[in-house]
Amino acid sequence: MFTHEQIASFSDLEHRLYNYVIKHIDQVIYMRIRDLANETHVSTTTILRFCQKLDCDGFSEFKVKLKMYKEKQTDQQSIISGDTSLTEFLERTLTQDFQEKIETIASVLAEAKRVVFIGIGSSGILAEYGSRYFSGLKKFAFYIKDPFMPIHEQYIEESVTIVLSVSGETESTLNQVNQFKQEGSTIVSITNHADSSLAKLSDYHLAYYVSNEFLNHTNLTTQIPVVYLLERLAKATYQRMDV
Template sequence: MKSVLVRLQEYEGKASGAEKGVVGFLLEHADEVPQLNIHELAEETYSSASTIIRLCRKLGFHGFRDFSKSLVYELALRKSSYDERSKEITKEDSLEELVDKVTYKNIVSLEDTRKLIDLEVLQRCVNLIAEAKTICLFGMGSSLLVAKDAYLKFLRINKPCIISEDWHAQYLQAKNMTREDLAIAISYSGMTEEVLRCVSAVKENGATVIAVTRFEENPLAIIADYNLSVAATEFTFRSGAMSSRIAQLNIIDILYTAYINRAYEENVMQFQRTHIEKPYVNEGAEPKEKTRKGRE
């Protein structure tokens, strides 16, 4: 299911002069657009039909008709449409308001990221994971935390997987990859220099790259073979990755779960084999004291 408003929102900042008026109108008058034909929209936005068609194609649609049909469908599901800007954090916010706004952003990020998922691309990525000899993960900062989460998940089901916290080690890892391996590169901005250098090395070796990155044209999205897009719903000040991290983790969870379902019974047995027993104390019982040999 394609999301129209999210794509427009993220494209707004890089729209050309001729496109800015069209994007602004589409966001501000989304409910009216389905009633307009392309020539009426061009007149309303002081643009041309060719400009609108080019914009629709840049957003991933075949043309204005495809764009309009997708918008009608989305508006039916999301009547509140474009109200996210009113949820920015301000210094006057109370603790309760902060709780509500952060929670809201995380929920919206998950919902909008869901709308960006192309099921055909997702299925191809799951197949690539199954076919890969080794999965190599790349990420820095908060994206490294997401990569480590993926590593632990695949380790649990004995899928060969590699991740390193050291960038030089990640780069060497990329240099040693072969066509039989699969790279999963994680970067919200898609502009992290270390990740891009690793991905370039991966491509030189002929390995396939899956990118988990923000939905927009960015260096990582361009170089990757497949993109699993994350919606851009971070707060303007973005003091740290918050909603984007939640959305990235959700993408990893989806990939992992879909992969497990390919061989469900086998993986359930693997879960049982790799289950780590955790010590516990019976309710009401006193914990046993550990003593060293020779001590009372």
């Protein structure tokens, strides 16, 4: 509801109003405009101008949007027990189809000259872990955590790129994958859903399907399935390598 651009456009009085609203959402959604004006020591005109900057036609619409914003924040702050999601994931990985998919990808990885890992945020941390794990099993691998790093053909010649992304919709990651794909790298993606844009761009894809978790806009979706998939792929790849 409150974007960076909107907050940057506030005057000093509007910033005072914004700070009060954020700290007293439960009270503001039931206030009259004159009550809010008295509490914040600003005019009703200032409040209406504040509402307009938030794309609201008036104070009534602002209170409706504020209530929806509060409910959304409450939903995002609920922490889910990961036991059920993890159990369901492990049950899915034991199916023959899923294991055959892993074995197929491992065969491709075994033939590759190098393996490149990419990801940002928590996925970038796991990309580093994946490259280290593969290297420990005698498969040359490295990771790139900067989505804007210049890529040259010689870096990814005869390579397989493993892309990690929870949503599969991060724009900078998608742009990077397009560049790798155009340079001839085989794309393997690991995301939470098979219908993501990243999955559709990939030559091979693994989805782990666990419940999304957010706290204060931070994505806290469990990454245990990703660790399992990386280690499973690395070991299956090693078994196919001529070492």
